[in-house]
Amino acid sequence: MHPESDMYVEGETRWSGEPNGALIDLVGQLGLANNPGTAVDFGCGEGADAVWLAQQGIAVTGVDPSPIALAQAKSAADAAGVEVSLVEGYAPEALTGTWDLVVGMYAPVHSDPVKLGALLGAVAPGGHLLFVHHEMPEDFFEGVDWRGDFLFPRELAKRLPESEWEILVDEVRARRVIPGASAHHVSDELLVARKKS
Ligand SMILES: C[S@@+](CC[C@H](N)C(=O)[O-])C[C@H]1O[C@@H](n2cnc3c(N)ncnc32)[C@H](O)[C@@H]1O
Numbered sequence: 001m002h003p004e005s006d007m008y009v010e011g012e013t014r015w016s017g018e019p020n021g022a023l024i025d026l027v028g029q030l031g032l033a034n035n036p037g038t039a040v041d042f043g044c045g046e047g048a049d050a051v052w053l054a055q056q057g058i059a060v061t062g063v064d065p066s067p068i069a070l071a072q073a074k075s076a077a078d079a080a081g082v083e084v085s086l087v088e089g090y091a092p093e094a095l096t097g098t099w100d101l102v103v104g105m106y107a108p109v110h111s112d113p114v115k116l117g118a119l120l121g122a123v124a125p126g127g128h129l130l131f132v133h134h135e136m137p138e139d140f141f142e143g144v145d146w147r148g149d150f151l152f153p154r155e156l157a158k159r160l161p162e163s164e165w166e167i168l169v170d171e172v173r174a175r176r177v178i179p180g181a182s183a184h185h186v187s188d189e190l191l192v193a194r195k196k197s
Contacts, residue, residue, distance in 0.1 A: 003108035003150055004090070008046075008068035015045060017076065019052030020105055021176035022132050022188055026169065027056065030128060030192065037100035040043065042091035043107025047073025047084060054082035058101065061085040063094050077099050092118035100127040106134065109151045116151070116159065126197040128168075131156055135187040153191035160193055170193045 008014055027033050033056040041050040044062030046069050053060045054077065062073055062084050069144060070086050077084040087094050089145040091107065092115050099185060102123045108115055123129050131153045141147040151159065169192035 002146060004065070005159075006066055006068075008066045008072075010068055013072065014069075015044065017046065017048050019048050020132070022190055023049050023103065023105060023130070024052070024060075025054070026074075026130055026132075026190065026192055029062070030130075030168070032056070032058070032128070039101035039103055040095060040097075040099040040101045041105065042095060042119075043104055044073055044086075045069045047076045049080055049103065049105050050084045051062045051076050051080045053101075053103070053112060054084050055080065059083075059085075060098075061087060063087045063089055063091055067092050071102065072083045081104060092116075092122065095119065095122040098122055098124040098127070101126050102127070102129050104129075104133075106132065108155055111149055111151045111155075120160075120195075123195045125195055127195050129165075129191070129195070131191045132188050134175075135189050138146075153189035157191050157193070164196055166194045166196060168194055 036057055038059045039053050040061045040063060041061045044050045044064045050060045050062035050073060057077055064070055067088055070088055072085055099122060110154050133152050157167055169190050172187050172189055175186055
């Protein structure tokens, strides 16, 4: 499936509804929980991570092109009694501000320098970029023509100039697997980088 194709079906839940274990660990590691600030979760999907971030006292915006997913995210936020600002659109075009924390959980990051520059520009000076994606075996990409159009976390780490970014986490970790459409993936690539002020 192309990373930007619509993966949701009206009336069906695709993901687990649980916040991601790696996100929880990384936010804890960074000391961001209960630290009032702003975050955007691009590719927020059904909103479990955005809701969890909001529960940590962070003002969260969720961005996703799928109206079906955003409707689920709205229901999840309402059920949790938290406010999440939801924007229908594609990153980086829909990221029209700056945030203390820019989160991408299994979301597409474009390798195109202009699009990548726009995504990185959404991180406020001194803020953090947190990007997690599955560690994919190379044979997964056999026959796909878009492999080079997108970056995975380890590739993105190599594109961040040392003069502008401090890399805090650049590693592969075993996933805490929760039932859902991605339960077959066993390890994730994790990147956390701080934009120098
Ligand atoms: C694999 S899902 C991950 C969803 C969610 N982050 C999670 O972990 O459950 C990828 C999400 O990215 C969204 N997406 C696709 N292209 C996008 C883009 N250019 N900008 C933002 N989101 C995008 C999809 O609609 C989908 O919700």
